[in-house]
Every structure is written in structure tokens, then in C-alpha cells.
């Protein structure tokens with residue numbers, strides 16, 4: 001069978017003719033730095049977050065970093081973050097000089113456990129950073145309630161969750177601010193890039209200053225800022241991808257529904273009531289020997305990956321200072337997830353044959369799942 005020996009990849013970033021034409025159009029114009037394309041991208045993206053203000057930057061990490069700066073979070077403050085996430089979530093907190101407080105996840109959604117969030121609040125807590133991991137929205141209704149009662153900011157890390165929603169409200173339109181990534185493997189990309197959404201006009205203005213040396217008017221710097229601008233080339237590509245996001249998201253959801261119906265050899269990802277999962281990753285739990293399971297998938301031509309094998313609290317820049325300070329975190333669900341999860345191909349470029357091969361390979365893993 002043709003293509004039978006090719007590995008089905010876990011991600012396939014799209015750089016098609018439309019993206020190339022958009023980039024070339026901007027390059028030919030000669031106006032390539034942040035300009036009209038970025039403004040148009042922000043305007044168009046705001047429709048995805050209920051019309052909130054949108055500020056484009058050069059990465060999802062910059063989006064998180066600048067958001068914390070704009071909210072005035074810094075030394076002496078604590079931010080509650082899951083340890084079961086990409087390091088960028090916690091890195092942003094440490095980059096502004098604040099302390100990371102790691103909290104466990106709910107086993108079903110893989111997102112922050114609201115009860116554990118509430119238990120972790122101290123007089124120094126300034127913000128909660130729920131991560132909509134794999135494209136599944138965190139329990140934002142309960143997290144917003146906790147934040148409201150305690151006067152805390154909520155920074156949604158929606159870097160994996162473009163167009164996800166809870167009870168009809170899109171992620172990035174629930175918390176104080178939301179952050180998105182346009183890294184090539186995300187649900188949409190701009191080569192590299194990020195976006196911040198917020199309902200607060202003052203926060204949006206501060207973000208615009210922070211991304212551009214603190215200037216609105218050239219050489220009339222108002223505050224200390226950085227240069228984390230998005231280029232017009234990246235924004236033009238982002239606009240093309242944004243126009244396709246709906247179709248791609250529906251394809252991801254249809255692919256996931258198919259896998260849900262076919263897979264019996266592993267625990268398929270549960271979806272919370274009222275949640276719209278956008279399947280940045282389709283992540284199953286494999287009980288038993290995960291390495292052996294992944295080798296078997298590889299042998300069957302099915303790509304797989306572990307996000308994330310090491311919880312952030314066990315990474316050196318977090319683990320070592322905690323050890324020195326005699327501090328430890330009790331995160332049993334995080335540790336269990338890190339040992340059990342495997343992400344399978346779910347991206348919109350998969351064919352029906354690919355999906356059937358993924359399901360068959362998982363179901364062939366053996367009876368101990």
C-alpha cells in the first residue's frame with residue numbers, strides 16, 4: 001500500500017501557497033516591521049475572544065511575560081501555576097521576579113484543580129494562571145469565582161487552545177487576560193508569534209507600550225519597555241491561518257470523535273461538561289509500560305509524543321532552588337499524568353486511512369490498558 005511505511009507525524013505545520021503569497025506580498029511592499037498587517041491581525045483575532053482588545057507580540061512566552069508585567073506582578077508576589085504544562089507558563093512568572101506556586105491538576109481535564117488552587121492562596125498571591133492544556137478549557141467558572149472572592153488576577157495560558165470555550169465563552173475572554181501562541185505546531189501559526197487578549201483598555205495600552213520600548217509616539221518613551229513586536233510578515237501569515245482556523249478546528253474535533261469511538265486500547269481524553277475541546281493534542285493514558293507502547297506505535301508507523309515527561313517543578317531551575325529552600329510540592333495527579341500520557345496524531349492533515357491506522361495501532365497495544 002502506498003504510504004504504508006511513512007510515519008504519521010504528531011504535527012504537520014501548514015505553510016501553503018496562501019501563506020507564502022501573503023508573506024511575499026508584504027516583503028514586496030517593503031514595509032515589513034509592525035504595521036498595518038499587525039493591526040489587521042489584532043482586529044480579526046479579537047473576534048475569537050468576544051471583541052476583547054488584542055495585542056500581538058513575537059511569541060506566546062512574550063505574551064505571558066508582558067501580561068504579568070502589565071498587571072504589575074513582580075518580586076514578593078506569588079502566582080499559582082500548574083506544574084503539568086510547558087515550562088513557558090512558569091518561566092514567565094520567574095522572569096518578572098515573582099514566585100511560582102505549583103498546584104495539582106484534575107485527572108480528567110489535565111488542567112488546574114480549583115480546590116487545590118483555593119488551598120494554595122496566601123496573602124502574597126497575586127494571580128492564578130490556568131493553562132488550557134491540550135486545547136481543553138480549565139475549570140474557569142470555579143477559578144473565576146475563587147479569584148473574585150480573593151481579589152486575584154487571572155491570566156489564561158491559552159497557547160494551546162485557540163477557539164476553545166467553556167459554556168459558550170471562548171478562552172481568552174474569561175480571565176483578566178488571555179495569551180495565545182502562534183508557534184508552528186500550534187492550532188494556527190504565524191511562524192512565531194503571540195497574542196494577548198484583555199477586556200481592560202488600560203492593560204491593553206500598557207501592553208502596547210511594553211512591547212515597543214515604552215513608546216506610543218516615537219522617542220516620547222513613557223515607561224521602560226522591550227522590543228517584542230510582531231513583524232507584518234508574521235501577521236500576514238497569521239491572518240491567512242486565522243481564516244482557516246474554524247475549518248481546522250472542526251477537523252481536529254471530528255478526528256478526535258473518530259478516535260474516541262475506535263480506541264479501546266487506552267483511556268481516551270474525557271471532556272468536561274460545557275467544554276469545547278479543540279484538541280491541540282489528543283492525549284490518552286497508557287497504563288503499563290509506556291516506552292514499550294510508544295515503540296510499538298512507532299513500529300506501526302504511528303508518531304506519538306509525551307507532553308510533558310518532566311513536570312515543571314522537577315526541572316532544574318525550579319527543582320534546585322526548592323531543594324535549597326527545603327520546599328516541596330505534593331502533586332500526585334501531575335506525577336501520574338507525566339508517567340502515563342501519550343499524545344497521538346489528531347491534526348487536520350490526517351486522512352481517514354491515517355486515523356484508522358492510529359486507532360488500530362493503539363488497540364493492538366495489548367490487554368493491560
Ligand SMILES: *Cc1c(COP(=O)(O)O)cnc(C)c1O
Pocket residue numbers: 059060061062085086088089131157159160180181182183193194
Ligand atoms: C507553546 C506554549 C507556550 C509558549 O508559546 P511560544 O510561542 O512557544 O513562546 C506557553 N504555554 C503553553 C502551554 C504552550 O503550549
